Amino acid sequence: MLKPDYDLLPALSGEDTTKDFFQELVNILLSYVCKSFRRSSKVLDFHHPHQLREGLEGFSLELPDQPENLEQLLVDCRDTLKYGVKTGHPRFFNQLSSGLDVIGLAGEWLTSTANTNMFTYEVSPVFILMEEVLLRKMQEIVGWSEEEGDGVFCPGGTMSNLYSVLLARYHFFPEVKTKGMTALPRLILFTSAHSHYSVKKSAAVLGIGSENVVVVKCNDRGKMIPAELESSIITAKDQGCVPFYVNATAGTTVYGAFDPLNAIADICESHGLWLHVDAAWGGGLLMSNLHRVKLQGIERAWSVTWNPHKMMGAPLQCSAILVKKRGLLKDCNQMCAEYLFQTDKHYDTSYDTGDKTIQCGRHVDVFKLWLMWKAKGSEGFGSQVNKCLENAEHLFDKLNQRPDFELVFKSKPEHSNVCFWYIPPSLRNMPPGPERNRRLHEVAPKIKAKMMEQGMAMIGYQPLGDKVNFFRCVFSNPATQTEDVDYLLEEIASLGHDICIRIETDL
Amino acid sequence: MLKPDYDLLPALSGEDTTKDFFQELVNILLSYVCKSFRRSSKVLDFHHPHQLREGLEGFSLELPDQPENLEQLLVDCRDTLKYGVKTGHPRFFNQLSSGLDVIGLAGEWLTSTANTNMFTYEVSPVFILMEEVLLRKMQEIVGWSEEEGDGVFCPGGTMSNLYSVLLARYHFFPEVKTKGMTALPRLILFTSAHSHYSVKKSAAVLGIGSENVVVVKCNDRGKMIPAELESSIITAKDQGCVPFYVNATAGTTVYGAFDPLNAIADICESHGLWLHVDAAWGGGLLMSNLHRVKLQGIERAWSVTWNPHKMMGAPLQCSAILVKKRGLLKDCNQMCAEYLFQTDKHYDTSYDTGDKTIQCGRHVDVFKLWLMWKAKGSEGFGSQVNKCLENAEHLFDKLNQRPDFELVFKSKPEHSNVCFWYIPPSLRNMPPGPERNRRLHEVAPKIKAKMMEQGMAMIGYQPLGDKVNFFRCVFSNPATQTEDVDYLLEEIASLGHDICIRIETDL
Known part of the structure; x- marks a missing residue:
């Protein structure tokens, strides 16, 4: 013993x-x-x-x-x-991050064995340089020139989005760092109704206030409507507020929608606003020659969130905030702590990148991604993305053919999100209306509960706007095959049928 | 191939x-x-x-x-x-986090293999419960009653300190979440001159502004002077500002000093201010029956930062923010995203703790600590802390005996920090003054540069206040023995002697 x-x-x-x-x-x-x-x-x-x-x-x-x-x-x-x-099981469809990349895993084992900290070059020489190489590569893929681009890996997409708001505020009002928000006018941010909740969360944390986030309307497909954005900006200005920041989403959380980046960039340019693109989920598509067209205009962003732990399959966590303007991260965040960032060191201290961050100690999130990149090459990531989107299209086609399912939106998926309802027999001929909605709303949670108890698959659901609870299937796991997609549908249909029969009998 | x-x-x-x-x-x-x-x-x-x-x-x-x-x-x-x-080498003295706990490492390998996310119980059932158990245990050790206490593990001590300011602000001014800082009076924070830079950083990030952080004077030993705190609070009030938060440090970064917590708590009580204790570094001493007395009064804190990745030797990162008032974290941070935190799930959704955080996805930082606790027991952590402090005392005694070194403060170390200068032969008989300071300031960086090139040990240095560059040795690695401490001193003396001889010859 x-x-x-x-x-x-x-x-x-x-x-x-x-x-x-x-x-x-x-x-x-x-x-x-x-x-x-x-x-x-x-x-x-x-x-x-x-x-x-x-x-x-x-x-x-x-x-x-x-x-x-x-x-x-x-x-x-x-x-x-x-x-x-x-979470690496081919039938785990529950989260935007799924899969278990074994090379990424090897990278994590090494990272934890090295057990060091990203704040200074002296304790993380290799990892600091790997971060630089990765950020540069990602900036190049986004489409920024060699003279542009800065960034940092941080603990998740919400933090990356928070950085974007923090940087935008500092860019326009550098006095905020020392004087705080009381020295500033009332600032307004814009983001779409389908965007991630982290924009509101950032506004709350940063002292801007969640009510100062204007939620811009989307079309049926979940894309921000540029004309709505423009009129919201004008309204805010008319009310004496100061618009400064627009978040456009490349790959929304639920629908997987891509906001029209060029149209939004035009509006930002004409009003002089910071354009952030939240490509936490959609960024991976930049790796695919087939799909990167969906992010056209992303090169016009002032900052970009891109999470390799989502569509690129890197282990959790791995998220980057990319910033077009060099030096801004440092100016905004540096505090020059002398015990850590001594200026009289014997090496080039511009590699002590810790003072660019809002953290002090920072976990090494880069090695796994670096090693995966070596293992797959850029092209390997591209094939992986293509495969996930093929699975989504397969699911979409299947759903289109079945009378027991209904799609939430009829157009082909742009990302790997596919949203749908299972329609129990008793609702199939019921006319649309509140009673049908009330009953349909209960179907997905019941099926999911049963599915979790049986344990053979996992998928998420949620309501959204005027849509009652529906399933959202997402594909980011390269281990998933079309047979798994077919299995999921059969599983939902069979659980749904059983549950609904039981409910009917109980009534 | x-x-x-x-x-x-x-x-x-x-x-x-x-x-x-x-x-x-x-x-x-x-x-x-x-x-x-x-x-x-x-x-x-x-x-x-x-x-x-x-x-x-x-x-x-x-x-x-x-x-x-x-x-x-x-x-x-x-x-x-x-x-x-x-960083696990017995002669790595460069950072507050050092050592390579092999059980902690095993915990990290398992964590990365499980590759999941702390936001919901449905994807992290075991880890969510382990977090609850760990937080409860730590709150108990801090001295809070069973009715008190909440918390969350977050990416590093700077983030934990940021939480404390965020929560304090929300506690006094809940409208800040929606309306922002412009709806608030000018808020003032207090922290000591020797405290960590994260308090200022938090003020900058949260939109309070770094100038609204009042830096309270310390005594020679680096401890906050309570009378200075009280007069600063009164001055701020007289200027029409609103004091709301005091950070007391239990284990400062450079000196390892403990602020007088009870005296500070008295002042906070009488003025109705939030008391945060930054025990990122000192929290580990709570595990030792010999040394926990140094944190007397910590139970009176409204929030506590405690980093097991420092003195308890957990792999990076592992930091907790503990909050006395239950429910505050959730009220302050929740955004109720329906795609993640559905309320119609089939299990007790109070375990979906993600909405308490300022992140969305969150890395699993608890398993390694949980496994280490199983492996050592609370008592094992205590012995580990005692051993590190014995090493510090050994170094202190040695330094006291040598003419070629000078201590920065003469009293016995309270934590494992020992601060000292190496005095080259040419400076030993020089009277104190600007010229001696100018030359002494250059000694530590030169020795460190040479030490890093040779690669046999690593130690940090910095200036502080009116003190020119001095070495700070810290012990948190249980692998370090007194022979390593002796080695370090010999190494510094020998490198220092060589370098200084060369400089003299050059002149």
């Missing part, structure tokens, strides 16, 4: 025990990885919070005063994976 | 190739881990940015269009580690 602190490194002669322990751990982890890709294995083994809290089959979450032994720790590791969710 | 995308999972029959690839990777990683603990190995193999940029011995950072083969990827992994810094 070995105790970790006495037997593992740094204990003297701890090398062998450490290696043996890791060998057993690696067996557990790799067997989980292999299982994640097998269609015969479940996506999840669902338990309610109180069940897990009480301890299942001896799996106790409580923290002890005394050390446990190595065997118990390995059992805990096995249990942790057992009761979790296999 | 295997190509990753054709041969690894999810490729059909990719299981064996995947396992073989990981086996080779694990050999590389474990050999690095073992080397990190060996005193005969170098801490780093320094190269300037332009040297790494140009490619060393075939190590190219450039991103290809076409895939590389698996052998090349393994070579890249080896090179990445080779040119990095061994």
